[in-house]
Amino acid sequence: MKQLRLIFIIGFCTILGSYATAQESEAYFTREEMPDMLKFLPPPPDTLSEAFSHDIMRYFWGKEMRKNSERAAIAIRDADCTTDNMCKEFSVPFGITISKETTPEIYKLLAKSLRTADFIGTYPKKHYMRMRPYARFHEPSLATWDDEALSHNGSYPSGHTLRGWTAALILMEINPANADTLLARGFMFSESRVIVGAHWQSDVDAGRLAASAAVAKMHTSPEFLEQMEKAKKEFAVLTKQSDKKKGKTK
Numbered sequence: 428m429k430q431l432r433l434i435f436i437i438g439f440c441t442i443l444g445s446y447a448t449a450q451e452s453e454a455y456f457t458r459e460e461m462p463d464m465l466k467f468l469p470p471p472p473d474t475l476s477e478a479f480s481h482d483i484m485r486y487f488w489g490k491e492m493r494k495n496s497e498r499a500a501i502a503i504r505d506a507d508c509t510t511d512n513m514c515k516e517f518s519v520p521f522g523i524t525i526s527k528e529t530t531p532e533i534y535k536l537l538a539k540s541l542r543t544a545d546f547i548g549t550y551p552k553k554h555y556m557r558m559r560p561y562a563r564f565h566e567p568s569l570a571t572w573d574d575e576a577l578s579h580n581g582s583y584p585s586g587h588t589l590r591g592w593t594a595a596l597i598l599m600e601i602n603p604a605n606a607d608t609l610l611a612r613g614f615m616f617s618e619s620r621v622i623v624g625a626h627w628q629s630d631v632d633a634g635r636l637a638a639s640a641a642v643a644k645m646h647t648s649p650e651f652l653e654q655m656e657k658a659k660k661e662f663a664v665l666t667k668q669s670d671k672k673k674g675k676t677k
Contacts, residue, residue: 588634
């Protein structure tokens with residue numbers, strides 16, 4: 428019986444190790460290779476600080492914004508930060524549809540970049556384990572299906588913001604002509620977290636800074652730079668094809 432238990436434990440640990448390795452193989456850097464947020468960003472605001480008072484004011488601002496049905500709907504959509512949904516949400520400001528099928532090189536770059544950016548927020552989330560706004564106020568968020576899971580995950584920095592701002596920065600490099608609209612959508616994506624009630628404003632602010640650091644780090648990766656060039660070439664080809672079609676219809 429003891430031998431069976433030992434075999435099970437060894438097997439389970441091997442599976443976990445393989446899963447972690449697989450995750451890191453999908454990124455440009457490992458967790459350990461990414462900048463350490465605990466060293467370059469301050470901790471979340473103390474609950475007696477002026478900064479936390481601002482967090483509370485912004486929380487109530489977010490609740491007011493929920494009364495705008497259109498903005499509330501966008502905030503709910505933004506609660507889904509999977510790569511596929513982010514491709515869908517950023518396709519409009521980007522100018523063309525982003526997907527695994529239609530833009531494989533851009534999709535690959537974005538997916539791997541988002542996975543890499545995730546890593547920079549891992550340690551501070553576990554270290555601070557900051558309570559989320561909806562939990563502190565004992566009320567549901569606007570995305571209630573996430574409440575239970577997120578209550579066991581630290582609020583600082585905002586992981587959704589990390590992904591949203593990373594996506595905006597990556598996509599504007601591919602399509603600089605649409606930089607303003609892409610950054611505006613990235614900013615809106617992060618503000619959605621305050622409107623939903625899943626994050627404090629200071630979580631969001633830290634998430635944007637963390638995303639900028641993550642993207643800067645990725646630019647030191649030859650693999651990232653190579654994939655970026657492939658994505659730019661793919662975009663150039665697709666936009667030329669689009670322009671030709673428009674010319675024919677005229």
